[in-house]
Amino acid sequence: MRGYLLVLGMFLVVIAAADERLEFTFEIKNHLFYPSELVVPAGQKIKLHIVNHDDTPEEFDSFDLNREKVIFPNGSAIIYVGPLSAGVYEFFGEYNPNSATGRVIVKVVRENYVN
Amino acid sequence: MLINTLILFLREALPVFIITTLLLVCGVERKMNRQSIVIGLVLGLLFSVLFLSMADGLAVNFDGAGLELLMSSGYFVIYFLLVSLALIKCMQAKRSVIWIFCIVAVLLITESLHGMKFLIYITGYWSIYGAAPALLIGSFLSVGICMSLSVLVYFSLSYCDRNLHRLTSTYILILFASGQLIHATNLLMQVDYFPSSRAIWDTNFLLDESSEMGQLFTAFFAYDATPSFHQLLVYLIALCIPIIVISFYCHSSRLKKTTTE
DSSP states (O other): OHHHHHHHHHHHHHHHHHHTSEEEEEEEETTEEESSEEEEETTOOEEEEEEEOSSSOEEEEETTTTEEEEEOTTOEEEEEEOOOOSEEEEEEETTSTTTSEEEEEEEOOOSSOOO | OHHHHHHHHHHHHHHHHHHHHHHHHHTTTSTTHHHHHHHHHHHHHHHHHHHHHHHHHHHTHHHHTHHHHHHHHHHHHHHHHHHHHHHHHHHTOOOHHHHHHHHHHHHHHHHHHHHHHHHHHHHHHTTSTTHHHHHHHHHHHHHHHHHHHHHHHHHHHHHHHHHTOTTHHHHHHHHHHHHHHHHHHHHHHHTTSSOOOOBSOOOTTTSOTTSHHHHHHHHHHOOOSSOBHHHHHHHHHHHHHHHHHHHHHHHHHHHHHHHHO
């Protein structure tokens, strides 16, 4: 019984740790990403919250980040990316690739990262 | 919008055309093979419409991971069904019912997963003024490209099966099946249900994943320029186990034949 409780406790700690991840928000308005550039720390898993304010669906797509997520009209979605090495990672809205573009800039931060 | 529709349709339809072609080649000597493919494709179309109507609701389940969990489960099931088909083919087992079931299920799931994504785009943008002709023309052009490619793959694989090795198409089927697990793990990593680590290599300088050839390779073998260690591990295990089983079976049946002779 104690063993089960210990495993359950560890599982809850893992979930709690996952929730403490750095979170960033993108908004989609008129087929454009706001902000279109985001600076994030290297070597950390981050949570991206994408909110679509348009009346049409959009798909967040990035070959560099290996992510593909449909965001329904006036809906939102969460995706996790990383840990990433320092560099620039392009992304785009697959349904409007000419207007909806942006990039995630990953930088090495020594300590006390502030967004 | 025309070019975008063309690209989107190609990305979603190509895997369906490839798997249909592979199943046609692999089951060429089987009864009811073509009929089961047609049934699978028709059911797949119906299910993709059903899936589309539920997608919005599914997406908000499991803290927004509902769609990813469902789709990755679909990819896992496709892998197991395709490996079963490959094993039945190599063992030359006369299990028609299982064969038909696997074919119908594979096509139903594959078409539902990919069809749903394309239908989200079509239904979302259809009402925009002047978009309908571009959506229709783009889709028709893409069907033409997919069909041409399928014909090329069909005759190339049939030739290889006859002249190179009788199991060439079966090995390609396993390669395609293992690739489905890369799609599944990508989706699971996206919602934090699968461990993700830094990419172990980056082959974008050799073959850019976003290029036309890169996307073709992605549709065929789930080419990923920046895989993580865990993904590579899953892929290798998924690829090696059925190949080892088939090679072992072929070797032992050859031994049996020579001893009886």
